[in-house]
Amino acid sequence: MATTPHTPDTATQEADPQRESAERLLRSGPAGADELGDQLRTAVAETASWMSEYGGFAPHPSLDVEADALEQATAELRARLRDNYPFFHPRYVGQMLKPPHPAAVIGYVTAMLNNPNNHALDGGPATARMEKEVVSQLAAMFGFDQHLGHLTSSGTIANLEALFVARQTHPDKAVAYSADAHYTHARMCHLLGLKGIAVPTTADGTMDLQRLEELLRSGGIGTVVATAGTTGLGAVDPVHEIVALCRRYGVRVHVDAAYGGFFRLIADDSSDGVAAAPFIAIAECDSVVIDPHKHGLQPYGCGAVLFNDPDVARHYLHDSPYTYFTSDELHLGEISLECSRAGAAAAALWLTLRLLPLTPDGLGAVLRPGRRAAMAWAEHIEASEQLNLYQRPQLDILSYYPTRDRLSEIDRASTHVLTRGMQLPSERSLFVATYTVDAAALAARGHHVQADLPHGRILRSVLMKPETEHYVSSLHQQVLGLLSETVDQ
Numbered sequence: 001m002a003t004t005p006h007t008p009d010t011a012t013q014e015a016d017p018q019r020e021s022a023e024r025l026l027r028s029g030p031a032g033a034d035e036l037g038d039q040l041r042t043a044v045a046e047t048a049s050w051m052s053e054y055g056g057f058a059p060h061p062s063l064d065v066e067a068d069a070l071e072q073a074t075a076e077l078r079a080r081l082r083d084n085y086p087f088f089h090p091r092y093v094g095q096m097l098k099p100p101h102p103a104a105v106i107g108y109v110t111a112m113l114n115n116p117n118n119h120a121l122d123g124g125p126a127t128a129r130m131e132k133e134v135v136s137q138l139a140a141m142f143g144f145d146q147h148l149g150h151l152t153s154s155g156t157i158a159n160l161e162a163l164f165v166a167r168q169t170h171p172d173k174a175v176a177y178s179a180d181a182h183y184t185h186a187r188m189c190h191l192l193g194l195k196g197i198a199v200p201t202t203a204d205g206t207m208d209l210q211r212l213e214e215l216l217r218s219g220g221i222g223t224v225v226a227t228a229g230t231t232g233l234g235a236v237d238p239v240h241e242i243v244a245l246c247r248r249y250g251v252r253v254h255v256d257a258a259y260g261g262f263f264r265l266i267a268d269d270s271s272d273g274v275a276a277a278p279f280i281a282i283a284e285c286d287s288v289v290i291d292p293h294k295h296g297l298q299p300y301g302c303g304a305v306l307f308n309d310p311d312v313a314r315h316y317l318h319d320s321p322y323t324y325f326t327s328d329e330l331h332l333g334e335i336s337l338e339c340s341r342a343g344a345a346a347a348a349l350w351l352t353l354r355l356l357p358l359t360p361d362g363l364g365a366v367l368r369p370g371r372r373a374a375m376a377w378a379e380h381i382e383a384s385e386q387l388n389l390y391q392r393p394q395l396d397i398l399s400y401y402p403t404r405d406r407l408s409e410i411d412r413a414s415t416h417v418l419t420r421g422m423q424l425p426s427e428r429s430l431f432v433a434t435y436t437v438d439a440a441a442l443a444a445r446g447h448h449v450q451a452d453l454p455h456g457r458i459l460r461s462v463l464m465k466p467e468t469e470h471y472v473s474s475l476h477q478q479v480l481g482l483l484s485e486t487v488d489q
């Protein structure tokens with residue numbers, strides 16, 4: 001190997017392939033397809049090599065498939081999958097959807113080749129340990145001094161576990177959540193036989209603290225669920241005030257940060273960050289749920305629940321005659337309501353966080369552009385005659401509506417933008433979402449709209465991809481263009 005120092009302009013890349021590969025980036029999106037393909041090929045080859053250490057064996061012929069049949073079926077699959085929305089594209093600003101980071105795909109596929117089950121250490125020691133590591137990283141991000149937690153297959157299941165522990169802790173008391181909380185809370189309360197109470201929201205879509213205090217004073221509440229980023233509007237309940245209030249009444253606090261949890265990384269009150277106080281206060285709460293499959297760049301099947309008091313494990317303990325033979329350690333299956341779970345999900349998150357750690361400069365830098373995009377688009381909307389901001393974005397979710405006198409006209413124009421945008425040719429298409437509001441919610445925000453319908457749809461955009469930042473002006477123009485088609489209707 002040459003040791004002569006050389007400057008980049010004299011060095012030829014061919015002369016040093018190792019250096020070249022070291023400098024290649026794992027890119028997201030179509031530009032990264034080569035690197036992803038190479039990495040997956042390596043994963044398959046290395047896994048096969050590890051498998052061969054156990055000695056070769058003949059796979060059973062019942063599992064054989066014809067190469068032609070495989071080619072045909074996979075071609076059919078690829079063709080069928082074209083019937084999809086382009087979640088990956090910056091012009092997709094509809095629902096909370098985006099593809100995983102290639103690192104997550106590599107982590108998932110690599111681990112999945114052996115299919116570990118994170119129910120128990122016996123199901124896959126490597127991925128079970130990775131799960132403990134990533135859960136510790138999440139706990140550290142939230143500032144938990146100690147924790148008990150695990151990954152789940154979704155935010156819904158994670159919230160179910162938090163409410164299950166809430167019930168075990170306060171068996172005869174109700175759970176309060178805001179009227180804009182995720183519908184899971186009402187559903188899970190029903191499932192657990194708990195009384196669930198929806199606390200009204202104020203004009204910014206967050207929990208009304210006065211109404212909450214009235215409820216707390218009544219004495220029947222055992223747990224309050226604060227939402228750090230509502231699914232509809234991205235509204236962040238004032239967790240810091242809620243926790244202070246709840247402590248006075250001896251009430252538990254669970255934070256549903258399924259969507260907003262990773263904004264903790266940019267909760268710094270800066271011009272392109274989010275308000276710090278509610279996110280910092282999560283550290284003092286009893287439990288928190290976060291969805292790595294939303295803002296954590298993971299494929300679906302990755303939620304997480306964390307408890308501040310490791311002693312809640314006592315609520316889960318059970319004996320199983322067929323698992324747990326290798327260790328005295330608390331197994332993931334002993335602290336989780338679910339049984340089988342993909343070890344691959346833990347490997348995917350572990351690998352992603354190795355490359356994009358839970359720091360402001362790591363994953364935080366992935367969230368900041370979406371936050372900037374929401375604020376920039378909000379400014380465009382406020383400056384325009386044709387659109388109005390429904391409320392100021394607190395995270396990266398934007399709610400807005402066409403300027404019309406009547407709610408029925410707003411509904412019609414919003415629906416037009418939604419449906420016509422999707423029907424445009426692929427290279428010009430636009431994907432937004434709608435959000436249903438009622439007259440009272442509009443009036444509370446000071447919007448003067450004639451409520452000729454009980455409720456109607458406005459526009460909603462989730463700006464969760466960093467690339468969207470550079471599309472804000474053109475997205476705004478596109479919405480205006482689509483709206484202008486509705487003026488004479």
Ligand SMILES: *Cc1c(COP(=O)(O)O)cnc(C)c1O
Nearest residue numbers: 154155156182231256258259291
């Ligand atoms: C998405 C979401 C949930 C549900 O999580 P899933 O992973 O979809 O089951 C719960 N709460 C909030 C605030 C969410 O945004």
